[in-house]
Amino acid sequence: MRFIHVKNRRMFDGLFNLLANNIDVILFFSIVYVKLISYEKSISSGYMDKSVIFPIAASILILISFSFLFKEKNRTSFLYIVDIVLSAILVADLMYYRYFKDITTVAAIRNAKLLQGVSSSVGSVASAKDLYYFLDLFILLPLGRIYKKRRKNSKPLPKRILSFLIIFALGIGINAGVFYRVSKEQPTLLTAMSNRIYLTNMIGNIDFHLVDSYNYINNAVKNSKDLPEERVKDIKAFLQKNNSSTEESNFKGIGEGKNLIVIQVEALQGFVINQKVNGQEITPNLNKWVNKCMYFDNYYYQVAGGNTSDAELMSNNSLYPAQSGAAYYTYSGNKYDSLAAALKDKNYYTAALHGNSEGFWNRNVMYKAQSFDDFFGEHSFNVDEKIGLGLSDKSFLNQSLEKMKNFKQPYYSFLVTLTSHFPYEAVDKYGDFNVGEYEGTFIGKYLKAIHYTDAQLGKFLDNLEKDGIMQNSIIALYGDHFAIPKDNAQQLFKFENESSSDDYTWFKYQKVPLLLHFPNDEYAGVNHRYTCQMDLYPTLANMYNLPKNYMFGKDMLNGNSQKVIFRNGSFIDGQNLYVSWSNTYYDLKSGTKVNETEKLKKEKDEYTKELQYSDDLQNHNLISEFSQKK
Structure with a gap:
C-alpha cells in the first residue's frame, strides 16, 4: 500500500x-x-x-x-x-x-x-x-x-x-x-x-x-522561366474565342471620329443613385444625367488589392487585377494592348488626368506603359484648393475642362476624381448637406462626400454640354470601387432598410453606376444586364471599331454574356451568385440558396481557370510575345 x-x-x-x-x-x-x-x-x-x-x-x-x-x-x-x-x-x-x-x-x-x-x-x-x-x-x-x-x-x-x-x-x-x-x-x-x-x-x-x-x-x-508551350497555346485559344465577334453588330463603329471622355469617380457606389436622405437627393446631378444616358444598374466593380488602380487597369485593358498586390506595380514593365494604344493607332490624342501626385499607384509609369500621350498629374495643375489627398474635385474638373478645350481632336480623355476618397472626412467644411440621423456616422460622412463630388460632376457635365463638346463625344462615367467597407455593412443595411445581412444581401450592394452618354442624349434608358468593369473596354472597342485581341471581358451591348468574375473567385452568371468565401450559391432573383450542380461546378472551374490565364498572361508578359508573332 x-x-x-x-x-x-x-x-x-x-x-x-x-x-x-x-x-x-x-x-x-x-x-x-x-x-x-x-x-x-x-x-x-x-x-x-x-x-x-x-x-x-x-x-x-x-x-x-x-x-x-x-x-x-x-x-x-x-x-x-x-x-x-x-x-x-x-x-x-x-x-x-x-x-x-x-x-x-x-x-x-x-x-x-x-x-x-x-x-x-x-x-x-x-x-x-x-x-x-x-x-x-x-x-x-x-x-x-x-x-x-x-x-x-x-x-x-x-x-x-x-x-x-x-x-x-x-x-x-x-x-x-x-x-x-x-x-x-x-x-x-x-x-x-x-x-x-x-x-x-x-x-x-x-x-x-x-x-x-x-x-x-x-x-x-x-x-522567371518560360511557360510550357501547351499552356501558352491554351491561353491564346481562349483569348481568340473570347474576342471573336458576335453575330450582332449593335452600336458598331458609332463612336468613330468622336472624342471619348471616361470619368472614373472615386468611391461612387450604386446605392446612392436616385436615393434620398432626410428628404434630399444624395446625387441630384447624376440622377438628372441618368435620365439622359444609357444607365447600367447592375454594373459590378471587381477590384482587388490595387483598389482604384485595379479599376483603371480593367477599364482600360480588360485584364483581371493581380492575384495579390497591385498590378500597377507588379506589371508596370509589361506591354499593354490598351484602349489608349488602340485609339492612338487611329490618330487619337490620349491623355490621363488626376489631381494626386504623379507617383501615386505608380501612375507616372503605368500611363506610359498604356501608351497615353500625356499624363496631367498634380504638378500639371494649379493646386489652389486641396481637400483630403489632393486637388479638390471642383478645381480638378474645372482645370481639366480648360485643358481639354485645347486638346487636338479627336481625343481620349481619362479623368480620375479624388475628393470622395475614404475616409470621407475632408469635405465636412464644404457645403451644408444635412444627413439627419446619420450625422457623425461613417455612412453619413460618405453621403456628404459623394454629395460634394456629385455637385462638381454636375457642373462639369453641364459645361461639356454648354460648350458643345458633347455634340462630338461619347462619355462613360462609372464608380471605381466600394464606398462602404464590410465592417460598416450594418450601417448600409440599416440605411437601405434591409432586414437580412447575409452574403447575398452584401453582394446586392457591390455595384457601381455606369453611365454612357451619346450626343443629343440618344439611347437613354436603363439596362438591367449583369455587367462589370472588365466589359467596358470591349464595349468601347466595338463602338470605336477597335481590334479586340487580349480582352477577358465581353461587349455589354452585343451577345448574351452576363458573366461577372471577382478576383476572390466569387462570380455571377446572370442567374446565380457564387460566394467563394462560404462556398455557397444563391439564386440571383430570390436570394435563396441553391445546391451546387454539375453545371455550376463546371462554371466555377472554368472561371478559376480564366483568372489563372489572366495571371499567366501578365506574369509572363504574353501580350508582348503574341504581338511579336503576328
Missing part, C-alpha cells in the same frame, strides 16, 4: 514538474490559440469552418517546436518575441481586411509604398478592440522575468532536439492531413489562392501566410 502511495506521489510530482517546467509553452499555446480563433471569427462574416481548430493548433505546435532548440531561459524569450510578432501580424491583417475585404499577402506588403498618402484611411479602420491582441504581452513580461530567474536546470541538447522533432512532426502531420483535405475539396485553392478568405477560414492565419510565402517564392521562380 505504501509502495503504491509513493509511486502515485512520484507520478504526481513528475507531472507537476513537467507542467511547471513548461508553463511558458502552455501559456503561449493557449494565448496564441485564443488570438487566432478570435481573428478567424472577425473575418468569417458569420461562417467559420470549425475544423480550422486543427490547423491552428498544428501551426502553433510547429512554432513551439523551434523554441525547444533553445535553453529554457532563452526559450521563454523566443516565445515572447514570437507572440509580439504574431500579435502585430493579426492586427495588421484585421486592418487590411476592414479596408480591402481581403487577406494580406507578401505581394501586398511589397506594394505598401504605393499606399503613401492614405495613412488616414488605414488609421480609420484601426479599432481600440485591436489592443486586445497586445494585452497579454504587458502581463507576461514581468511573469516571464520571474519565471526565467527560477529556472535553474537546462535539458541537454540531444533531449531538446528530440523534443523539437516530436512536436514538429506532430504539427506537420496534422497540417498534412488538413492540406490534403483542402486539395481534395478545392483542387486549385492552395496554389491559385483565388479565394483567400475562404482558404484562411480552412487553414488558419499562420498556415495561410506560410502557404502565401511559399507560393510567392515558387511563382517568382516559375515566372
Whole structure:
C-alpha cells in the first residue's frame, strides 16, 4: 500500500514538474490559440469552418517546436518575441481586411509604398478592440522575468532536439492531413489562392501566410522561366474565342471620329443613385444625367488589392487585377494592348488626368506603359484648393475642362476624381448637406462626400454640354470601387432598410453606376444586364471599331454574356451568385440558396481557370510575345 502511495506521489510530482517546467509553452499555446480563433471569427462574416481548430493548433505546435532548440531561459524569450510578432501580424491583417475585404499577402506588403498618402484611411479602420491582441504581452513580461530567474536546470541538447522533432512532426502531420483535405475539396485553392478568405477560414492565419510565402517564392521562380508551350497555346485559344465577334453588330463603329471622355469617380457606389436622405437627393446631378444616358444598374466593380488602380487597369485593358498586390506595380514593365494604344493607332490624342501626385499607384509609369500621350498629374495643375489627398474635385474638373478645350481632336480623355476618397472626412467644411440621423456616422460622412463630388460632376457635365463638346463625344462615367467597407455593412443595411445581412444581401450592394452618354442624349434608358468593369473596354472597342485581341471581358451591348468574375473567385452568371468565401450559391432573383450542380461546378472551374490565364498572361508578359508573332 505504501509502495503504491509513493509511486502515485512520484507520478504526481513528475507531472507537476513537467507542467511547471513548461508553463511558458502552455501559456503561449493557449494565448496564441485564443488570438487566432478570435481573428478567424472577425473575418468569417458569420461562417467559420470549425475544423480550422486543427490547423491552428498544428501551426502553433510547429512554432513551439523551434523554441525547444533553445535553453529554457532563452526559450521563454523566443516565445515572447514570437507572440509580439504574431500579435502585430493579426492586427495588421484585421486592418487590411476592414479596408480591402481581403487577406494580406507578401505581394501586398511589397506594394505598401504605393499606399503613401492614405495613412488616414488605414488609421480609420484601426479599432481600440485591436489592443486586445497586445494585452497579454504587458502581463507576461514581468511573469516571464520571474519565471526565467527560477529556472535553474537546462535539458541537454540531444533531449531538446528530440523534443523539437516530436512536436514538429506532430504539427506537420496534422497540417498534412488538413492540406490534403483542402486539395481534395478545392483542387486549385492552395496554389491559385483565388479565394483567400475562404482558404484562411480552412487553414488558419499562420498556415495561410506560410502557404502565401511559399507560393510567392515558387511563382517568382516559375515566372522567371518560360511557360510550357501547351499552356501558352491554351491561353491564346481562349483569348481568340473570347474576342471573336458576335453575330450582332449593335452600336458598331458609332463612336468613330468622336472624342471619348471616361470619368472614373472615386468611391461612387450604386446605392446612392436616385436615393434620398432626410428628404434630399444624395446625387441630384447624376440622377438628372441618368435620365439622359444609357444607365447600367447592375454594373459590378471587381477590384482587388490595387483598389482604384485595379479599376483603371480593367477599364482600360480588360485584364483581371493581380492575384495579390497591385498590378500597377507588379506589371508596370509589361506591354499593354490598351484602349489608349488602340485609339492612338487611329490618330487619337490620349491623355490621363488626376489631381494626386504623379507617383501615386505608380501612375507616372503605368500611363506610359498604356501608351497615353500625356499624363496631367498634380504638378500639371494649379493646386489652389486641396481637400483630403489632393486637388479638390471642383478645381480638378474645372482645370481639366480648360485643358481639354485645347486638346487636338479627336481625343481620349481619362479623368480620375479624388475628393470622395475614404475616409470621407475632408469635405465636412464644404457645403451644408444635412444627413439627419446619420450625422457623425461613417455612412453619413460618405453621403456628404459623394454629395460634394456629385455637385462638381454636375457642373462639369453641364459645361461639356454648354460648350458643345458633347455634340462630338461619347462619355462613360462609372464608380471605381466600394464606398462602404464590410465592417460598416450594418450601417448600409440599416440605411437601405434591409432586414437580412447575409452574403447575398452584401453582394446586392457591390455595384457601381455606369453611365454612357451619346450626343443629343440618344439611347437613354436603363439596362438591367449583369455587367462589370472588365466589359467596358470591349464595349468601347466595338463602338470605336477597335481590334479586340487580349480582352477577358465581353461587349455589354452585343451577345448574351452576363458573366461577372471577382478576383476572390466569387462570380455571377446572370442567374446565380457564387460566394467563394462560404462556398455557397444563391439564386440571383430570390436570394435563396441553391445546391451546387454539375453545371455550376463546371462554371466555377472554368472561371478559376480564366483568372489563372489572366495571371499567366501578365506574369509572363504574353501580350508582348503574341504581338511579336503576328
